[in-house]
Amino acid sequence: MNWLKTHRNDAILVAVLLAAAGALALFLWFTRQSGGYVSVQMDGEAVMELSLDKDIWIVLGEGERTNTLVIENRRARVVEASCPDQICVGHWPVRYEGESIVCLPHKLVVTVHSGLPAMDYDAVAG
Ligand SMILES: [Zn+2]
Structure with a gap:
């Protein structure tokens, strides 16, 4: 002892x-700060900002290069993508400020921010 x-x-x-x-x-x-919206970047350019308040189902990109982004229950996730590695699809749903989903092959970045989106995107969810 x-x-x-x-x-x-x-x-x-x-x-x-x-x-x-x-x-x-x-x-x-x-x-942890729950995010208010996600920003979507493609090829390094901000494409849109989507409020986490609104459930939406949206196809980003076109042709052979698409990612299907879903916002549901204040979380954003990629449910489908045509990229070879499928890392973005395997990523957990993001909801907290600073979290992001990246699709390297498609140069797509979805990042959660706090506050309200500066530009709202009013697409019809399909
Ligand atoms: Zn991907």
């Missing part, structure tokens, strides 16, 4: 640090 005697304070310190780190992680998790 000698080890415990000499290392007891270290063990307590480690436990306290772990608890603090856990509390901080929890705090950050609960105070």
Whole structure:
């Protein structure tokens, strides 16, 4: 039990640090900012901004190069894409400020922002 005697304070310190780190992680998790809208970039250009308040189903791109973006329950996700790697389709739905879905082959970036969209896009959801 000698080890415990000499290392007891270290063990307590480690436990306290772990608890603090856990509390901080929890705090950050609960105070995450829900986004207000997503911006869509294609080929480095801002194409549109879509409010997360409105459910929408939209096909981005054209011809052989399409990504189907869906906004539902204040989350945005790519449900279908013609890209070879399908990484964008496999990405989890984004909803928090700063989260993004990237489709490298199509140079498509969907990013969540807080606040309201500057330009609203009133497409008819199909
Ligand atoms: Zn993709």
